[in-house]
Amino acid sequence: MTYQNKIYALIDVNNCYVSCERVFNPKLNHKPVIVLSNNDGCIVSRSQEAKALGIQMGIPLFQIKDIVEQHAVEILSSNYKLYTEMSKRFHAILSDYVSPHEQEIYSIDECFLDLTAYQYQFDLTLYAQNMRDKIFKWIGLPVCIGIGRSKTEAKLANHMAKNGKRFNGVCNLATMEPKYRDYFSSLIDIKEIWGIGKQHSQKLHRMGIHTAFDLTQANAQAIKKVFSIVLAKTVAELQGISCIEIEHSPSAKKQIISSRSFGQRVTHIDALSEAMSDYLQSAVKRLRDDQSLCNCMIIFASSSPFDTQRPFYQKVIHIDLSEPTDSMAVINKTVMAHIHQLYQEGVAFKKCGIILTGIENKVSYIPDLFTDVDVMTKNENLQIAIERIKDKFGDQKIALGSCKISHEAWITNSTHLSQDYFSWDGLLTIHQ
DNA sequence: TCTGGGGTCCTAGGACCC
DNA sequence: TCTGGGGTCCTAGGACCC
Secondary structure, eight states: OOOOOOOEEEEEETTHHHHHHHHHOGGGTTSOEEEEOGGGOBEEEEOHHHHHTTOOTTOBGGGGHHHHHHTTOEEEEOOHHHHHHHHHHHHHHHHTTSOGGGEEEEETTEEEEEOGGGTTTSOHHHHHHHHHHHHHHHHOOOEEEEEESSHHHHHHHHHHHHHOGGGTTEEEOSSSOHHHHHHHHTTSBGGGSTTOOHHHHHHHHHTTOOBHHHHHHSOHHHHHHHSOHHHHHHHHHHTTOOOSOOOOSOOOOSOEEEEEEEEEEEOSHHHHHHHHHHHHHHHHHHHHHTTEEEEEEEEEEEEOTTOSSSOOOEEEEEEEEEEEEOOHHHHHHHHHHHHHHHOOTTOOEEEEEEEEEEEEEGGGOOOGGGGGGGGOOTTSOHHHHHHHHHHHHOTGGGOSSOEEESOHHHHHHOSOOOHHHHTOSEEEOOOO
């Protein structure tokens, strides 16, 4: 196999939520606009004009009340249905430029493309400009594009494209002359680099590493010793050695979280149960969409960490399920059986939620219950087999949820599939 | 008064086994 | 008095991402 230099692009929607809103309400153009989180608590998206006023990401609205009034900042509640719909179109347009295995939908507003195969065929800077124009023309969203020899470098290039007018929305570090690449890198603080957060950033500064260029010059092995393999990879990636590949098909989630802060404080256990019931339904729906089963779950509830009048209360309960499930009824029943353990009289609850964990893929899961189904053959009458299993295990144990057969040939040979069969919980594997 | 909601990966340390 | 060592699995906590 011959070694080939990789080339990646990162396409990112500018100020995504605000830009989506502007598509349908052009009056918002050229004004400072912010979009708020659930319950209108925090700022989750800002227009360029809002950023220029010094409004920070993630801070609560009440802290910038003065700026909002003084500059007539437009305030919007979030509309995730709209953003999700716009996101689908954004990714769909990009999918025309590459093969499916060369596209990674990284987030609602970011997409990686592996352009390695196109580097001799096209001028990639022009290719990217074409993408940018098309996205704006077709769906009205402004994007910036960074191109690099690794995903981290593409991210860095994207940051440069966003902040440097001279790039006209597309920055290609992959083909840039090294002296210019070094120069532009030396202007960027390490905290802007993908994978470097607050803690690492402070530690690196103490070590005398301040800019993206400094980190590029660092020794990956030395960094690995002081930090971890993760940061060592970041250094290698900045040096143009690709360590992180495109993930074109999203792998099943390892945990599913559903939680919310309450608009108003909750003190009654019934209200807590009701909220938990909502969140759990959303979590189980996502579990099923993923075709997965969970083995355990964590439920939690807490008061407001910002309340200085009362002590902070938080309770977390881990629950192991007796067998893997995606059954709404089973999960609901289990949660409701434990909710009184979360509750405490006199506590003003501000948040609760559920985490489904111990997740496994449904099609690879073979419950103990059915291990001796191995003796079934494709010629055996299914009804007889069902009776045999029922005799052995009793009705109630197999009367939950849904069921799947892993052997297609067998399904087509059977004329005896019944409704009964599909009401089972778990998976039936047949070996011929 | 008012403070988001999802996720991932890595590491260290303890329990346990032979 | 001297008190193994290697391997695996699990969990909590920390750091990061959008």
